[in-house]
Amino acid sequence: MKAVVMAGGEGSRLRPLTIGRPKPMVPLVDKPVLGHILELLKYHGITEIVITLQYLPSVIQDFYGDGSTLGLNITYVVEEMPLGTAGGVKNAAAHLNDTFLVISGDALTDFNLQAAVQHHLTIGALATIAVYPVPNPLEYGTVVSDENGRITQFLEKPDWSAVRSDRVNTGIYVLEPAVLDFIPDGTAYDFSSELFPALLQGGERLQAYVAEGYWCDVGTIGEYMRASADLISGKVWLPQPMGETVPAAAFPPSGPDAGGGAATLIEGTRPRGDLILGADVEIAADARIIGPVYLGNAVKVKEGVTIQGPCVVRDYTIVDRYSRLENCVVWRNTYIGETCELLGAIVCRQCSLKSGTIAYEDVVIGDNCVLDENCVVHPDVKLWPNKRIEPGAVVRESIIWGSRGRRSLFGGAGVSGVVNVDITPEFAAKLGSSLGATLPRGSYVVINRDSHRSSRMLIRALMSGLSSAGVDVWDLGEVPVPVARHFIRTHASAAAGVHVRLSPLDQRVVDIRFMNGQGLDQSRASERSVERSFSREDFRRAFLDEVGQIDYPADPTEGYIESFLASVDQDRIRATAPHVNPQIVVDTSHGLCGDTLSTILNLLEVDYLPLNGPMMGALRDQFRHQLQHMAKIMGVLTAGVGVKLDVDGERVFLIDEKGVVLDDLTAALLLLELAMYANPGAKVALPAVLPRAFETVVDRYGGHIVSTQNDLRDLMRAADEDVLFATDGAGHFIFPDLQPVSDGLLATVRLLEYLGPRQAAVSEIVAGLPHFFMAHHRVDCPWETKGTVMRLLNQSYQGDGVVTIDGLKIHFGAEEWVHIGPNPEQPLFEIRAEAADPERATALVKEHGDQLLQWIVATDI
Template identity: 35%
Template sequence: NAESYLRGGRFLIISGDVLTDFDLSAVIEFHLERKADATILLTRASNPLQYGIVITAPDGKIVRFLEKPSWGEVFSDTINTGIYILEPHVLELIPPSREFDFSKDLFPLMLQRGDKLYGYVADGYWRDVGNLSEYQQAHFDVLGGSVSIAIPGERKGNVWLGKGCTIGRNVEFRGMVILGDGVTIGDECIIESSVIGSQSCIEPAAQIYRSILWNGVTVGQAAFLDADVVGNGVQIGAHTTVMENVFIADRCRIGEHATLHPNIKLWPDKHVEPYAIVARSMIQEEKWARELFTDARISGTSNAEMNAEFAARLGTAIGTALPIGATVVSSRDPDPTSRLIKRALVAGLLSSGINVEDLQTTPIPQTRIATHTRGAALGFHVRRSFRNPNQTDIVLIGSDGRDISTEGTKKIERYFYGEDIRRVPFERVGQLRYPERQNESYLANYLQLLDAERIRQRRFRILVDYSFGMAISIFPGILGNLGCSVLAVNGYIDPYRASTTAADEDNRREISSIMRSLGYEIGFKIDPGVERIALVDDRGYWFSSMRLLTIVTALFLESNRHRAPFTIAVPVEATSEVDMIAARYGVQVIRTKNSHAAMMEATRDQRVLFVGGTRGGFIFPEYSTATDGLYTVGKILEMIAVTGFALSELDTQLPKRYQARRAIHCPWHRKGAVMRQLMEWSTSYRRDLIDGVKVFTDDDCSILVAPSPGSSEFMIVAEADAEDRATGLVEMMAGLVEQWRKDK
């Protein structure tokens, strides 16, 4: 829309939601020297996840863009600041009258065309003030002297005074304080590290700490504010307490002696009665405020962070993100907390006009299939976390059975935090239904896609460890239908034992002994969530999850060699044994990020017939777009029946590589810097930049360094033809990461 004003010559674009003191003359000089078509101002960020990362060559020429990456894609800590210098002919690349984003559309197009596109790393202060916490921090940075900015008024000691200010007796100013024009401060007040807008009145004995008050605010006698933001024209009564991180919008009136609890927001024109207590009915810690989702999962301490109030609110936010009358499929693990949280979620969904089909206690693989086949807009499963048994997970499922998209989670987060959630009239409250014969539908689909007769003819003698999980409710009938003779272990549901514990090793030793003494040819351990498996052979030998991937890949390639050409996919951390076996069959291997979500995304490629995971999960796209431990067991039996392989013999015949791994602590604010130095160090090597940085050495070894998305760690995985070499590579890289972590 501004094209007609910009045709005359070179122009500068500055995003309106940033605070910066960059020297723009320096970047203009840089732009002219390189005769650039476009130059992007860059800065270094300690946590670059929420920004667009720009990777440049030593001369500043841009070589790659990453828009709001995951930690595994943080190959640099230089980010796009939203400040650009453009030559007028660049406008010809922008199509008229439609949305066309600079960072998502224009600059990638220019990079693809080979235009002169440069990045200039600027020194100085820069902060995106597009959310409330960043807005607060920008003020604190100004007060702390971190920003070179012109502050209006006259400075007296540590106070900037606007015109016509009135200061009472015995007022104590602490830290830097900025007062606008016409501000009145009553006697005995304490003002610390705060900004108070013009024409505001602070009555006697009030205490204001680290707060930002806009214009025309009245703070009553002996009121208390701590780290808050107060909009225009707000009236705060006498003796009122406003705790930390409260955001009060314009024209609100807070009665005297009221208490506002931490981390709440008041929208414009709200009235709080005297002596009222305003509180969020959920425990909201910093983690909720920073980021609700990890991929498609929300996790929190059971019945503390993850409580009924939180879940009901989340359910309403999910419902608000969907059209009225849409259907959501729900399920849960058998433990009481999962039941509690699921019911609260369902209540929130119903209140926002969403219909719910509740599968009750059902494994998540079945829920994924039901969400897709029943035409639901969304699904969710509540479970006891296998990462931490003291936590509860909520996993959101998209309409196609895969994890919900990032766009979907961001939309839900906006409603959850924005508080503009939907409540429907009573006649439009959603319906709660309990679908029947779900297990029968699952069984029919399961048997239809396997060569069941081939399995029956083989008459397998197997052991199955149900891990006290939900598989026991359906799998015995399936195995009976397949003609298997089965010894069941831990074959009842116990939600308090259905997690990986120290007893697991003892359990494995007992199963190994049973396998050898009773002559069972194969044993399966199904995880409580029914997504992953472990495998033990007739020798009583438990395969590592990485070796299991190699064996299942070999079985799949041999039993499907008649279907070539096709493609398989595995995570970037997977052993190169997979590539060596695939090469024998002329099959291409695609590498994905190290996550279940990335494995599911790989199934969108119609050429991919198999996706193997590194933690015991496998996807067979003709059946499902996600891992299903029960189908994996059936498929392994089918492939053994077709190929005639014995697992113990197959293990001795397949190539063998060795992996070593180590986790290295790294503070969140240093992750980006470590990734940048890792990228610089690895420039001369052949490398993959899929999830972290995977370097290939000249002596047929590899080293993967990947930042953990959910913790302050880097994971280092080295692979070699000998165990000691792999261990040595891990130690070498660990030393480098520790050094980079300390470098400034």
């Protein structure tokens, strides 16, 4: 006997679950809905299967093939246009020469199909319809029959006044081939609304078979959740078990066969209800599981997690520490970050929910979505696939088209994300293609990276994307960022640069940073061009002989060192007799600049002590721990100054001869004092949010200030040839006579150059700097409220004492000011204040923070 499985449904009511997959392929616990139907057919001895397809047919064909792996013989019939339920079966008429079964591929049931067939054959009807009693028949087609089961009437979705039966049409039929003669060829035709009423009117015998067992039409999100819960609760009889079932009394199991054959179940809180396990499951000791719960293959449940059933967590998903899952479904290859809460939600395939994210009841998060930290998704919201929600966003409406709720691809550190979670090789290749599409064919992109193997993996993928767009690559390998920037500036054919590194803030995160043809950070406009290409997948593909080539320049540091030495006063550095030994202690943070800086210091005959040189491929120690350790060393030695560079060679942190770590603002003020002392009347570039002490120092030496935004990119643009020095007060120092970029190596040597003529200890110079008192505060603000708050700010503060740069800077007399600006990457406002004493500065940020909160709350209401 043959069965026709109707699997052409699009499943519009199940969106976004059915975006990219036909309705029968929606995963239901351990397999697609269609998989459960095929297993049921096989169990009842029906192995000759005809599957009718229409929407995304290749998805089903590729997944099941000819059916041989399931012990079935599957034939596919594809509809060129939608033909309806009956029309689709008529389209398969060539394969149907005997009594056959018709069943829907998008319902879940455990009916005795052989009993239905036997009932049909015994009665001798033209068609037998399996009917099932339901509590609320209003959403179904109801079937009315006499005492012998002969059908007398069909009612399609009746209201209560018309209801005459609670038995509904399940979409399971046993038919004789003669039925096909009543179905027109090549046109849309439906069983329940057209064929069966016509047969009934023509006097044909139609029989009702009252089925027993379980049946659910998986047609809505609610029914999908119910079917998932019923499957793991044991309400559905299954031909094959979904995994190893561990009852409450047996958890944690012991012995080699515990938990699906290879699960690691550590002693912890005993679950209540059944726990169904795939293979290689790992459950932490203090995880709390209340069944029924299904955990698929290789699922990892971390410390402090609570899972309260009914819950389904499919294969290769990670539930990170202290998260809580209740009555939810999570598909495969998904990451649930720390302290997340899923309360009645569905999370589809390959999603990443960062720490602190909350998704409420009836939320559906489509495939490949990324929700950054502390997002809140309100009930009934649907996120279509491939959406990215910015940190702290509150999503109250479904997101279907566009990028609403999605952060920019680029942040302050470039393109950042967790290695092999957010930033995968596929992502990097696509990013390379996107950059290449914005550049002329045959132009060069200069790439370099740090020494970690994750960066090497991603840079290779990125190079393949660039080459596919017909762009050539200069691979500098592992060199400091200032060296790479110099190489770009000194090679006219270089159109852009890319640097890949592990983030200095989080070793799980990688940063991909883009530079323009001048070695400066890429402009916002250029970033938007790359992002448009990325989001639209608007890539340029090169022909066979136009694919970009990859070249490896010989020692790019040589040209950098030559230019470097030409930009400093070598005679002054060599002529300055060291009054301490060593002159300087240098810590390069296991970064790439150690060898280059050592070469420069040796050529300048500087007496130095190196610490934490390059460490190939290893994870770096904690930066702040290294800084404190260096301070202790400085307290013991008689060195003149300590300099710690970050791993990229761009930022500098200073320690005086007594082992005191200078805060970032004091270090910046010290470099400014030294530079202005050596070059009176010079012009410097400074952000508007720095303390008035910086103005005092510049005025002391008759200099001039170019005010910039509190943004390194803007600072680089302002650092033209007329500018002596620029700093952001956060460890970045720019000396444009070499190149207008932050260069920690040059800042280190310039420090020595400027200290020589002063003939004073660093601590003495610092003691003579102008005093300042600053306070800093952050106020959380939803993304959608930021614009309103900025409008209220501008309306409330106007006049001569207000400067609109990087937000709003409000002056209160000669000594006090407050700066309020929206953080470009996070849902919050930054408030900075300066006053004559720390108490007053703190009071100012609190006062204005409270005002912001009032506006935010009022706007949110």
